[in-house]
Amino acid sequence: MKRRTGPVTLTAAGPRRDNWRQMTIPAALDSLDRIRRQLSGRRPAVFLDYDGTLTPIVARPELAVLSDEMRTTLHDLAARCPVAIVSGRDRQDVENMVQIDSLVYAGSHGFDIVGPDGLKMRHEEGASYGPSLQAAAEELERRVGDILGVLIERKRYAVALHYRLVAEEDLLAIGLAMAEVAASYPDLRRTGGKKVYELRPGIAWDKGKAVTWLLQALQLDAPEVLPFYLGDDETDEDAFRVLEGRGIGILVAERPDETRAHYLLRDPEEARVFLQHLIAAVKAAP
Numbered sequence: 001m002k003r004r005t006g007p008v009t010l011t012a013a014g015p016r017r018d019n020w021r022q023m024t025i026p027a028a029l030d031s032l033d034r035i036r037r038q039l040s041g042r043r044p045a046v047f048l049d050y051d052g053t054l055t056p057i058v059a060r061p062e063l064a065v066l067s068d069e070m071r072t073t074l075h076d077l078a079a080r081c082p083v084a085i086v087s088g089r090d091r092q093d094v095e096n097m098v099q100i101d102s103l104v105y106a107g108s109h110g111f112d113i114v115g116p117d118g119l120k121m122r123h124e125e126g127a128s129y130g131p132s133l134q135a136a137a138e139e140l141e142r143r144v145g146d147i148l149g150v151l152i153e154r155k156r157y158a159v160a161l162h163y164r165l166v167a168e169e170d171l172l173a174i175g176l177a178m179a180e181v182a183a184s185y186p187d188l189r190r191t192g193g194k195k196v197y198e199l200r201p202g203i204a205w206d207k208g209k210a211v212t213w214l215l216q217a218l219q220l221d222a223p224e225v226l227p228f229y230l231g232d233d234e235t236d237e238d239a240f241r242v243l244e245g246r247g248i249g250i251l252v253a254e255r256p257d258e259t260r261a262h263y264l265l266r267d268p269e270e271a272r273v274f275l276q277h278l279i280a281a282v283k284a285a286p
Helices: 032-039 068-078 091-098 130-144 168-184 207-217 234-242 268-284
Strands: 043-048 083-086 104-107 112-114 120-122 151-154 159-162 188-193 196-201 225-231 248-252 263-265
Touching (some): 032 268, 043 207, 043 268, 068 083, 083 207, 091 104, 104 207, 130 159, 168 188, 168 196, 207 225, 207 234, 225 234, 225 268, 234 248, 248 268
Parallel strands (some): 043 083, 043 225, 083 104, 248 263
Antiparallel strands (some): 112 120, 159 196
16 A cells, blocks of 8 residues: 655645644654554544545445445444444435444434434434425426436435536536525525535534534543544534544545644545554553
8 A cells, every 4th residue: 555654735725714734734644653642541432434534435425335344444443442423424324334233323414313322313403404405406406407417415414416427517507506506595504525515404513513412422521532533525624623622633635635634544545544553552552
């Protein structure tokens, strides 16, 4: 496996914002000794995005299949510390993709959470946005659904417009359509990601708040616990933000821009290797 060693220079995009790292971010696999020192005397709690973090980014969501090696790694890690998947996918969808009963699954950016021992949380206020989400999905379908490569995905708590397979000449029309539909539904919140636009309930809930809720619900919000969050996308920055000063955020990206994460991993394979090192560190702990 080839990987770059040493710190990775980031390119600033726009004005400086508090807590954003714009100069350098160290490679996590080159910083294992430092991370082990941070973990010394503490136990980890691991939060993971799915697409782009545990699996490579693919053309269509259903093609993001978890490898046997990654599934084994997650199973071994979950036997030694709490592990949660925090995904923009519907909770049942990501649960079906991973298929490990001992994990916590936080779907729809944390609007729908289940886990072992009866853990369950469904954001009831988010469910009330169903009519607006359905209407927005139908309007997007009318406007751009016939453009080759467009995939409109109606999730339980969101509408996603995937444009990874769309021709360059159609991207402007798709962006304009999404902007106009978003303006028509001010109760919805527009977000983005890697080749995807998304509309979500316009309430103060995101992956960062889901991680905070889980730390409290699982009684992990304590000095002896070191939370880790691995993610690759814009929505994962909310989780990196809440771990400022209390945990470790790790960005999974080949070409990073500005981020609130503390360390970098290049791709899902490096993420798997890092989790293997974390398993070894937990095993070696007194």
